Amino acid sequence: MSEQKNVGFQDIRDEVLNRIQTRVWPQGSLLPTEIELAAEFGCARATVNRALRELADQGIVTRKRKGGTRVVTTPVKQAKLPITVVRKTIEEMNAQYRYALVSRTVIDCPAWLQAKLGLPEAANIVHLTCMHQADNRPFQFEERWINVDAVPHVTNEDFLTTGPNEWLLAEVPFSNAEIAFSAVPATGPLQEFLSVPTGTPLFQLERTTWFQNKPVTFVRMTFHQGYQMRTTY
Amino acid sequence: MSEQKNVGFQDIRDEVLNRIQTRVWPQGSLLPTEIELAAEFGCARATVNRALRELADQGIVTRKRKGGTRVVTTPVKQAKLPITVVRKTIEEMNAQYRYALVSRTVIDCPAWLQAKLGLPEAANIVHLTCMHQADNRPFQFEERWINVDAVPHVTNEDFLTTGPNEWLLAEVPFSNAEIAFSAVPATGPLQEFLSVPTGTPLFQLERTTWFQNKPVTFVRMTFHQGYQMRTTY
DNA sequence: AATCATATTATGTCCAGAATAATAGGGATA
DNA sequence: TATCCCTATTATTCTGGACATAATATGATT
Structure with a gap:
């Protein structure tokens, strides 16, 4: 057979x-x-x-x-790390997610940000700081700058209930980004909001996002003490 | 026409x-x-x-x-970060790479490592510590444990001129791995070899590697102060 | 010896057709 | 109402063929 x-x-x-x-x-x-x-x-x-x-x-x-x-002689492995919103990260841990807006201001683009985004001239920026908590414990402190020119109706959004993270993902779903991971010491608002002593090592993720070659946002996300970002390949 | x-x-x-x-x-x-x-x-x-x-x-x-x-409603972006050997990272910065073996011992597998690798029983482990320098400045401190059972002739290798990183890549080219990034304080040998004050935040990468479901190696790589790992998507 | 044109070769891309597998939706049944 | 089964729809995969394209090898010419 x-x-x-x-x-x-x-x-x-x-x-x-x-x-x-x-x-x-x-x-x-x-x-x-x-x-x-x-x-x-x-x-x-x-x-x-x-x-x-x-x-x-x-x-x-x-x-x-x-x-x-x-x-290939020396295979170049690529670790793929899925970028998702904080809420999902927390919910996947079976923890209760809580979001809180700390501050929201509209400012002129500072010089350092102008350089980072590659903006040719001064621009309006919405500047936000917010906290993400898991089971009422500090999880991530988020500081974000949004280019009003790229997302005009960001000025109508108060970000009281939804984090800028999720709002932008729905607004500008398909974008490119540059990411940088690093370890930073807790200082100023970081130590305060994440409830750690001054100088505590914290894991930080910075990301600049473009959509169709137009800079959209820069975000600095600092995680609670001891946070590990994990992936496989 | x-x-x-x-x-x-x-x-x-x-x-x-x-x-x-x-x-x-x-x-x-x-x-x-x-x-x-x-x-x-x-x-x-x-x-x-x-x-x-x-x-x-x-x-x-x-x-x-x-x-x-x-x-898709919420596109899950995947940041791909190419995992390469330290030497190439340094050479791409146009810096001079230098490798030095710090210590090399053969030990019984400690309990914590046995658990991490999922080893059923005691096993021989080659334990290495080494330094990678860029332009004669500390770049990365590497602490590595290699499962002798998975790579028997590791016992014949002295790792004096070649780092375990590159040796393993040639030896076990196609493997799976779990990676974890975090921020840790400089303590003990870290502050010593990376020349930083106690408690300095350092970027750390831990990786466990398998080949055909057999644990091969666990490595902890700690980078110099201020190091940023970068990628795009 | 060096240069150029040409033939060779393996992958890249595409087509039209067919069989397969999963599933949503409707209809029959309990 | 709820459950089960059938059917039409749609993506998935494979076939066997064809031509395009890029890199190399070869040979001819200078």
Whole structure:
């Protein structure tokens, strides 16, 4: 009987990956051509192509026309960390989320921010500070600057019940961003709002966001003492 | 004359993305079917499929059989941060890289590490501490534990000239990992090797690595004062 | 020896057709 | 009303073919 099981592109992808991991095809070596692999697996070349393209997307192999498909020598792993709103982070911990607006002012864009956003001239900025609490304990202190020019009706929003985080995500859903992580000492409002002694090491995330090459917002999020940001690859 | 330019899948992807960004197809709405889109763009359905699949991979839309293709309501951005060896990080800054082994011992696996790696029983561990310098200034202090069972000939390696980072990458190139970022105070060897006062906030990266479900290594990398890890999305 | 044109080759992209799998929605049934 | 089942719809995947494109190798010319 022995039914010939049809191979899918996933089977091919997995088998090729396996051969790479077990050094059948060692690092830096050239794989057989798509035609040869298609013959071996008994499928169309397009199927092999699909499989190899996925491996190329993952950075396992590199492909060049005429050059063939090659196992990369030093794979560059990419840790993917999902950027989500604080509320969800807290809710996923099964903790009670609470948001509070601390201050809201409209200001002229300070010089340092103008440089950071790449703004050619002075602009109106909505400046916000807010607190996010988990089970009534400080979780994250957020300081945010929003470019009024990019999101005009931000001036109508009071941010009393919804954080700027979520508001902007709904308003400007598809944007680009630059992110920087660092460790900073607790000073001024940080130590106050996060209830820690002066100088306590705190995890901080700064993010500048653009939409269609127009600067939208800069945010500085500082987390409670001992916070760990986790991910896998 | 007006030559009809052939549309590629990239054109379709870009056009669809554009319509989503400009709210022609607002968040949560249902896109036309592949057949309809193929008719509109004058191409085969496979081409539309390729385009939509890419958008789905990017998390812009979700696709379900029968359910159709839908614009996601709250796009979950994924910041991709390339994990590379310290040497390359430093060399990309056009700084001189210098590596030094601080200590190397073979120990029985301590209980906390056994738990972290999920090891069922006691095991041999190679414990290393090393320093990475950029232009003769402290850059990163690395403390590493390697599971001898997973990489037996680690016992033959003295790590005098090559860091365990690079050695392992060549040895176990395709692995999975869990990563945690945090801010810690400088204490003990940290303040000493990184030349900072006690309690200075330092950026720290912890990583546990598996290969084929076998724990390989745990590493704690602590960076110099003021270090920022950067990425985009 | 150096340069240029040409042929070769492997991947990239596309097409039209078909079979498959999941599921939403409607209708029949309890 | 609630539950189950059928069916139409839609995305998913594969096929086998075709042409396009980029990089390399080869050969001819200078």
